[in-house]
Amino acid sequence: MEAAVPTIETAAAHPAPLNRDDIPGWFFRLDRAAFAHLLCAQSAAGVTGDILELGSYLGRSAVLLGDHLRPGERLTVCDLFDSDAGDADNAAEMAMSYRKTLTRSAFEANYLAFHTELPEIVQAPTSVLADGRIPAGSCRFVHVDASHLYEHVAGDIAVARAALGEHGLVALDDYRSEHTPGVSAAVWEAVFTGGLRPVLLTPMKFYGTWGDAAAAREVLLGRDWRADGYTVDEDTIAGTRVLRLNYQVKAPVQQSTPRRLALELLPPVATRATRRVLRTLRERRAVRPVQGA
Structure with a gap:
């Protein structure tokens, strides 16, 4: 595991957040609830494995993923943080969106405000994880929220597929936003040609599995989402039933x-x-x- 507790200088530059909502990011209430429900259900069913996050920004989602680690499990996060992007298109996307605010020290300070130890941090393009450093089948949950470029997302999906175990789940961010058509292309390509089975759709994220989608869907139906202020609908995509959750209006x-x-x-x-x-x-x-x- 890399890094230790941030220095005094780092702590002064990045005051610890008072609560999780103080961490900047786009990880919203509905997806926080979906992550927590699915991860808890995996633990309750005896499904074990590591957790992997590709693209972590300032730790808003990583903190929640760390909440659900069981003994012997590890969380690995991969992001460029302060490093330069490996290609011009990726560098341009970073400069346009979040280059000035994304630092590793800020991520570490935010994470350590809620956990005693940092996750394993890979400060590099997510493509480096294709080298096998994540053991095949070792993960139960993978969150993909890095690049919005088709080639990068397709590569991240391939990393997720190799990393996930039999009952593993993947959550893919920005699969339907108008400014991220590359993500949409990679996600639906994986569904129609790569065997990825959709399980759940929210306004921001696509949840799927290369395992038993029906079992994952039943896990979701075990919660009364409507009582918590959400709507629940159902569709069929490529012969697979998929749930849709949204906020009640x-x-x-x-x-x-x-x-x-x-x-x-x-x-x-x-x-x-x-x-x-x-x-x-x-x-x-x-x-x-x-x-x-």
Whole structure:
């Protein structure tokens, strides 16, 4: 395992987050719930294996993955962090998205705020993992959230397939975003030509397996997602049933007639200010603590 506790200088530069939501990133509540449910179910069923993350940014998802390590299991994360990209296209993507904020020291400080030991860190392009350093079949869960370029994602999917054991699951980020068509191409290519079976779709992530998709789907159906504020739908893709989870949409709040008339009669500037105050009050009332990374 690489690295030790960050130095005083590092700690000063990267204050420890007070809670997991303080870690910057795009790992949202629904996927935190899905990760936690699937990982807990694996442990409960006696499925063992390491966990691998390709693309870690500042640790928002890695912290949650570390929560679910069992004795004898290890978490490996691979990211460029401060290193230069190996090709011009990848470098351009980094410069456009997150180059200024992505540092290894920030990741380490965030992770150590919630765990006593760092994961195994591979500071390099994810393509280096194709060299076999991750033993074949050694992992039970792989999270892919590195490059958005087709060639890189296709390579990451191949790494995930080799690393996963019989009951392993892969989560692939940004499979449907309009700015990441390369991810979509690689994911659906893996489904239609590479034997990847879809299990679950969320707004941000595709979950699949090269093992028993029906068993993984039943694990998901063991939770009452609707009671937790989510919608559950089902589709069939390439002959495989797949679940879709999303956030429940709250019905619009109906304003009383006096309030509506008051807003209509106020000057535009006052109306905008009033609406901002009312929106802020509604958001504060809607905030509830959630678990996750």
